[in-house]
Amino acid sequence: EIVLTQSPDFQSVTPKEKVTITCRASQSIGSSLHWYQQKPDQSPKLLIKYASQSFSGVPSRFSGSGSGTDFTLTINSLEAEDAATYYCHQSSSLPPTFGGGTKVEIK
Amino acid sequence: QVQLVQSGAEVKKPGASVKVSCKASGYTFTSYGISWVRQAPGQGLEWMGWISAYNGNTNYAQKLQGRVTMTTDTSTSTAYMELRSLRSDDTAVYYCARDPSNARGPVYFDYWGQGTLVTVSS
Numbered sequence: 302e303i304v305l306t307q308s309p310d311f312q313s314v315t316p317k318e319k320v321t322i323t324c325r326a327s328q329s330i331g332s333s334l335h336w337y338q339q340k341p342d343q344s345p346k347l348l349i350k351y352a353s354q355s356f357s358g359v360p361s362r363f364s365g366s367g368s369g370t371d372f373t374l375t376i377n378s379l380e381a382e383d384a385a386t387y388y389c390h391q392s393s394s395l396p397p398t399f400g401g402g403t404k405v406e407i408k
Numbered sequence: 409q410v411q412l413v414q415s416g417a418e419v420k421k422p423g424a425s426v427k428v429s430c431k432a433s434g435y436t437f438t439s440y441g442i443s444w445v446r447q448a449p450g451q452g453l454e455w456m457g458w459i460s461a462y463n464g465n466t467n468y469a470q471k472l473q474g475r476v477t478m479t480t481d482t483s484t485s486t487a488y489m490e491l492r493s494l495r496s497d498d499t500a501v502y503y504c505a506r507d508p509s510n511a512r513g514p515v516y517f518d519y520w521g522q523g524t525l526v527t528v529s530s
Binding site for chain 1: 445513515517518520523
């Protein structure tokens with residue numbers, strides 16, 4: 302199965318700062334990479350599909366890029382409400398797998 | 409608006425079975441699939457399987473093969489996930505999630521249920 306490795310595991314960031322989270326796949330997955338946000342005690346929410354396509358209603362400060370094995374989620378001008386754990390997920394081949402998550406804390 | 413409403417928390421003994429429901433509304437149920445994803449306490453996300461609400465085709469995670477069954481009832485727009493021979497490491501929050509694929513297998517998960525906590529304890 303395809304292993305997704307996220308970095309960093311944890312990031313403490315001040316509001317308005319830019320956040321970059323990376324996700325590396327163990328083999329090429331094209332653009333079949335999706336990003337989710339999960340706030341404490343809530344269900345995950347889809348942010349980005351197919352590496353760079355924003356999901357409906359997601360604030361424009363969230364963006365995604367990459368293809369093949371290396372992907373990035375960027376949060377421009379972090380807001381307090383963005384404190385959450387972020388997961389990447391690949392659908393290139395079965396079984397779908399998730400990265401281990403990146404927890405973003407607001408300083 | 410799309411909603412997925414799951415059944416309530418369950419406490420089960422080791423060896424028992426649990427069946428979690430997921431009632432969909434706000435969209436054409438048979439045009440999508442449903443994936444099930446679980447999350448052990450303090451851990452990450454684990455995909456369990458997918459079912460097409462169109463034709464009932466399924467894909468299950470290999471580690472759960474033989475213990476999990478996913479079904480749908482199109483008359484009530486409800487998906488079900490049954491897990492048998494429960495063990496303590498099955499303790500987790502179980503989520504259903506809408507999947508745009510209703511034919512070829514899981515793609516991505518655009519709307520999620522609120523989660524159902526299943527606790528397995530003697």
